[in-house]
Amino acid sequence: MKGAGSPxxxxxxxxxxxxxxxxxxxxxxxxGTAAAIRLAREGRKRKIPVEVLLFxxxxxxxxxxxxxxxxxxxxxxxxxxxxxxxxxxxIFKRHIRGYRxxxxxxxxxxxxxxxxxxxxxxxxxxxxxxxxxRAEEAGVKVYRSRVSDLxxxxxxxxxxxxxxxxxxxxxxDFVVGAFGLDEGSxxxxxxxxxxxxxxxxxxxxxxxxxxVERGFIEKRLGDIIYAFLYPxxxxxxxxxxxxxxxxxxIVNAAGKRVSVEDFLSFLDMPEVRDHxxxxxxxxxxxxxGKFPSSPARGVTGPSxxxxxxxxxxxxxxxxxxxxxxxxxxxYCADAILDHVEKGTPLSAYEVRCRELVRDYFYxxxxxxxxxxxxxxxxxxxxxxxxxxxxxxxxxxxxxVSGQETFRKIVRENLxxxxxxxxxxxxxxxxxxx
Ligand SMILES: Cc1cc2nc3c(=O)[nH]c(=O)nc-3n(C[C@H](O)[C@H](O)[C@H](O)COP(=O)(O)OP(=O)(O)OC[C@H]3O[C@@H](n4cnc5c(N)ncnc54)[C@H](O)[C@@H]3O)c2cc1C
Numbered sequence: 001m002k003g004a005g006s007p008x009x010x011x012x013x014x015x016x017x018x019x020x021x022x023x024x025x026x027x028x029x030x031x032g033t034a035a036a037i038r039l040a041r042e043g044r045k046r047k048i049p050v051e052v053l054l055f056x057x058x059x060x061x062x063x064x065x066x067x068x069x070x071x072x073x074x075x076x077x078x079x080x081x082x083x084x085x086x087x088x089x090x091i092f093k094r095h096i097r098g099y100r101x102x103x104x105x106x107x108x109x110x111x112x113x114x115x116x117x118x119x120x121x122x123x124x125x126x127x128x129x130x131x132x133x134r135a136e137e138a139g140v141k142v143y144r145s146r147v148s149d150l151x152x153x154x155x156x157x158x159x160x161x162x163x164x165x166x167x168x169x170x171x172x173d174f175v176v177g178a179f180g181l182d183e184g185s186x187x188x189x190x191x192x193x194x195x196x197x198x199x200x201x202x203x204x205x206x207x208x209x210x211x212v213e214r215g216f217i218e219k220r221l222g223d224i225i226y227a228f229l230y231p232x233x234x235x236x237x238x239x240x241x242x243x244x245x246x247x248x249x250i251v252n253a254a255g256k257r258v259s260v261e262d263f264l265s266f267l268d269m270p271e272v273r274d275h276x277x278x279x280x281x282x283x284x285x286x287x288x289g290k291f292p293s294s295p296a297r298g299v300t301g302p303s304x305x306x307x308x309x310x311x312x313x314x315x316x317x318x319x320x321x322x323x324x325x326x327x328x329x330x331y332c333a334d335a336i337l338d339h340v341e342k343g344t345p346l347s348a349y350e351v352r353c354r355e356l357v358r359d360y361f362y363x364x365x366x367x368x369x370x371x372x373x374x375x376x377x378x379x380x381x382x383x384x385x386x387x388x389x390x391x392x393x394x395x396x397x398x399x400v401s402g403q404e405t406f407r408k409i410v411r412e413n414l415x416x417x418x419x420x421x422x423x424x425x426x427x428x429x430x431x432x433x
Contacts, residue, residue, distance in 0.1 A: 019049070020049045020050065020051050021043065021048055021049065021050040021051070021173055021174075021336075021340055022050075022051045022053070022170075022171070022172040022173050022174075023036075023039055023050065023051070023052050023053070023172060023173065023174045023175070023176060023336060024053045024054075024055065024147070024161070024163045024170060024172040024174075024175050024176070025039075025052065025053065025054040025055065025140075025175075025176040025178050026055050026147045026163075026175060026176065026177055026178060026179050026185060027055070027056065027177070027178035027179040027180060027182070027185070027308070028054050028055070028056030028058075028128070028131075028132050028135070028142065028178070029065055029128060029178060029180055029308060029309075029325060030127075030128070030131065030308065030321075030322045030325040030326050030329070031178045031180075031307040031308025031309070031310075031325035031326065031328055031329040032054060032056070032176065032178025032179075032307070032308070032329065033054070033128075033131035033132055033134070033135045033329070034082075034083060034131070034307075034325065034326040034327075034328075034329030034330055034333075035176050035178060035307055035328075035329035035330070035332045035333045036052045036054045036135045036138070036140040036176075036329075036333075037083045037084075037085070037131075037134060037135050037138045037140065038082060038083060038329065038330045038333035038334065039052045039140075039333040039336065039337070040052050040135075040138040040139045040140050041083065041084060041138055042333060042334065042337055043337060044139075046337060046341060048337060048340055048341060050337075051141070052135075052139070052140045052141065053140070053141045053143060053163075053170060053172065054132075054135055054140050054141065054142045054143065055143045055145060055146065055147045055163075055165055055167070056132065056142065056143070056144060056145075057144075057145060057146035057166075059144060060125050060128050060129040060132065061129070064124060064125040064128070065124060065125075065128055065180065066124075066207060066287055066289040067124035067321075067322070068121075068124075068207065068241070068243050068250045068252055069093070069121055069122045069123055069124040069127070069243075069245065069250070070096065070119060070120070070121055070122075070225070070243060071119065071120045071121075071122055071127070071322055071323070072119055072320040072322070072323045072401075072402040073114060073116035073117035073118065073119060073323070073401075073402065073403060074116040074117045074323070075117070075120075075322065075323045075326065076117045076118065077116075077117055078323065078326055078327060078330070079326065082330045083134075083326075083330070085131075085134055087120075087130075088130075091122050091123075091126055091127060091130060092120045092121070092122060093120075093121045093122055093123060093245045093246035094120065094121040094223055094244055094245060094246065095118055095119075095120055095223055096118075096119040096120065096121055096223055096224070096225055096243075097111060097222075097223040097224065098110055098111035098112075098223070098224050098225075099111075099224065099225050099226075099227050099397075099400045099401060100224055100225075100226050100227070101227050101228075101229065101383070101396065101400055102226070102227065102228045102229070102231065102271055103228070103229035103230065103370075103374070103379040103380070103382070103383055104229075104230075104373070104374060104377065104378070104379025104380030104381070104382065104383060105380045106379075106380040106383035106384055107271075107383065108383045108386055108387060108393075108396070109224070110393070110396055110397040110400055110401070111397070112393075112394065112397040112398075112401070112403070114401075114403065115403055115404075116403050116404075119401060119402075121243060121244065121245050121246075123245070123246075127322075143165060143167040144167075145165050145166035145167040146165060146166055147163055147164065147165045147185070147188075148164050148165060148166065148188075149164040149188060149192065150162065150163055150164065150175060150188065150189075150192040150193075150304075151164075151192065152192060152193065152302070152303055152304075159302050159303045160172065160173060160303075161173070161174070161175050161303050161304070163175065173303065174303050174304065174305070174336055175303060175304045175305075176304070176305055176306075176307060176329075176332055176336075177189050177196070177304060177305070177306040177307065177310050178306075178307050178308050178310070178325075178329065179308075179310055180308060180309045180310060181198075181199075181202075181290055181292060181309050181310070185310075186198040186310060189304070189306065189310070193298065193301050193304055195298035195301040196296065196297070196298040196299065196301065196304070196306055197296060197297040197298055198296050198310065198312075199292035199293070199294045199295060199296045199310075199311075199312030200294050201256075201292070201293045201294040202290040202291065202292055202293055203238065203254045203255060203256055203290060203291045203293050204254065204255065204256070204257070204258050204288065204289075204290055205252055205253065205254035205288070205289050205290060205291060206252065206253060206254075206258070206260060206263035206286055206287070206288055206289075207250060207251070207252040207286070207287050207288075207289065208250070208251050208252075208263075208267075208281050208285050208286045208287070209248050209249070209250055209285065210248060210249045210250075210251065210276060210277065210279065210281065211247065211248045212247065212248060212249055212277050213277070214247070216277055217244045217247075217249065220275060221242070221244040221249070221275055222244070223244065224244070225241055225242065225243050225244070226241065226242040226272075226275050227239065227240075227241050227400055228240040228241065228253070228266075228271070228272070229370060229374070229379065230370070230371065230374040230379070231253070231266060231269060231271075231272070232262070232265065232266060232269070235371070235374065235375070236255045236256075236257065236258050236262050237253045237254065237255040237258060237262065237266060238254055238255050238256070238367070238371075239253065239254060240252065240253030240254075240266055240272070241253070242272065242275050242276070249275075249276065251267060251272070251276070253266045254291060256293075260283070260286060260288070263286065267281065291309075291314060291321070292309055292311075292312035292314055293312075293314070293316065294312055295311065295312040295313055295357055295360060296310060296311050296312040299311050299349070299350060299353075300335075300346045300347050300349050300350055301346075302346075305332045305335065305336070305346060305349050307325065307328040307329045307331075307332045308321075308324070308325035308328055308329065309321060309325065311328055311353065311356075312360075313328065313353055313356040313357055313360060314360070315356075315359055315360065315363050315402065315405075315406065316360065316363035316364055316366070316367045316406075320402045323402075324356060327356070328353060328356070331349055331352040331353055332349050334352070335348050335349035335352065355405070358405075358407055359405045359406050359407055362405070362406035362407040362409075362410055363406040365406075365410065366399065366406050366409070366410065382396075383396075395409050
C-alpha cells in the first residue's frame with residue numbers, strides 16, 4: 001500500500017480510507033506545530049495509526065513570522081506536559097521579570113509572583129524553526145510548500161479532503177487551518193469550507209528592532225518590558241511596548257487605525273525616547289502586521305478545524321498569541337482523536353476553547369473600561385491608587401503580564417471598595433488641578 005497522504009497522482013486513494021487517520025496541517029507556526037506534534041504523540045499513545053502532514057510555506061532560515069518574541073506563561077508547562085517539549089536554554093534571550101506600565105501620565109513598576117511560570121523573550125524565528133524540527137522528530141511529514149486550495153469531497157465513507165499544494169495533491173481525512181492571518185489562506189478556507197468566517201476586526205501594529213551597544217539594556221532597561229497604555233493624546237494607539245531582547249530592543253505599538261507616521265510620533269514621545277538609544281530608525285526597518293480583535297466564526301465543520309490566530313480567540317491588550325496558538329493546537333488534536341476514537345463531535349474543540357472566548361469578552365470589558373478611564377482622566381488615578389492598594393496592584397500585574405485570565409481578575413481583584421477609593425482619589429486630583 002502507498003503511504004497515506006502520498007501525492008494523489010501516485011497513490012491508490014481507494015486503499016486509504018479506514019486504515020490510517022490522515023491529517024493535513026496548513027501552517028507551521030506555533031498553533032500548527034503544536035497540533036501536529038500532539039496528533040503524532042497522542043495518536044501513538046492511544047494506538048490510533050495517524051499520519052500527519054504539515055505544510056509550511058516559509059523557510060525560517062530566510063523568512064519569519066512577525067513577532068516581539070515574548071513567550072507568556074504558562075507556555076513552559078504546556079509545552080512540557082502536553083507536547084513533551086523542554087525548551088533548550090539556548091532559545092531564551094532574556095527572562096522578563098516585570099513591567100513598567102505608563103498610563104494616564106503616570107507610571108508604575110509591576111513585579112509579582114509568576115504563579116503560572118516565567119515570561120521569556122526569544123527570537124521568534126528560532127522558536128518557529130525549533131518547533132518545526134520537533135514536529136519532524138515526532139514523526140510529522142513536513143512539506144516546505146504552500147497549500148493553494150482544498151476540495152471537500154461530499155461522497156464516500158469518509159468526507160475526504162483534497163489538499164492542493166506546491167508539493168502535490170494529497171488526500172486526507174481532516175484539515176487543520178493553522179494559517180495565522182494569511183489573507184490568501186483565510187479566503188481559501190472561507191470559500192472551500194463555506195462556513196469559516198475570518199475575524200472581522202483587526203488592530204494594525206508597527207514594529208521595529210533597534211540594535212544597541214553592549215551594556216545599554218542592562219543600564220537603561222533591565223529585564224523589564226516598558227508598556228504604554230493609550231500612549232498618545234489622540235488615543236490612536238491602544239498600547240505600545242519596549243521589549244529588551246539579547247542584543248537589541250523591539251519597539252511595537254498597535255491601534256485600530258494607525259499609520260507609520262503615527263508610529264514615528266510614538267517613537268518620538270519623550271517617555272518612549274527615554275528608554276531608547278539616540279539613533280534614527282530607517283523606514284526600511286519598520287514592519288507592519290496585525291492582531292485579530294474579534295473571534296472568527298465557523299472554526300469547526302465537517303473535516304476541518306481552525307486554530308491559532310485564524311480563530312481570533314486572542315486576549316485583548318496582552319495578546320499571548322503564541323501561548324493561545326499552542327493551546328488551540330493541542331485542543332484541536334485532542335478533538336480529532338476523540339472524534340475518531342469515541343465519536344465525539346469535532347465541535348467539542350469549540351467547547352474546549354470556551355475559556356479563551358470568554359476571556360475575550362472579559363478582556364473587551366476591561367479594555368473598554370480602560371479607554372473610558374483614559375478619556376475621563378481616571379487611568380492616572382488608577383496607577384496612583386495601585387501603588388497603595390495591594391489588590392489593585394495585583395490586578396494590574398496579572399492583566400499586564402497575562403498571569404491570570406481577565407475573568408478571574410475582574411471577579412477576584414476588582415471590588416466596589418476599590419472603585420470608591422478610585423473615584424475619591426480622582427476627585428481629589430481634579431480639585432488640585
Ligand atoms: C508585531 C507582532 C508582534 C507579536 N508579538 C507577540 C509576542 O511577543 N508574543 C506572543 O505570544 N504573540 C505575539 N504576537 C502574536 C503571535 O505572533 C501570533 O498570535 C501567533 O504567531 C499565532 O500563531 P499561528 O500559528 O496561529 O499563526 P502564525 O504564527 O502566523 O503561523 C502561520 C503559519 O502558516 C503559514 N501559512 C499560512 N498560509 C499557508 C499556506 N496556505 N500554506 C502553507 N503555509 C501557510 C505561514 O507561513 C506561517 O508560518 C505578535 C504579533 C504581531 C503581529
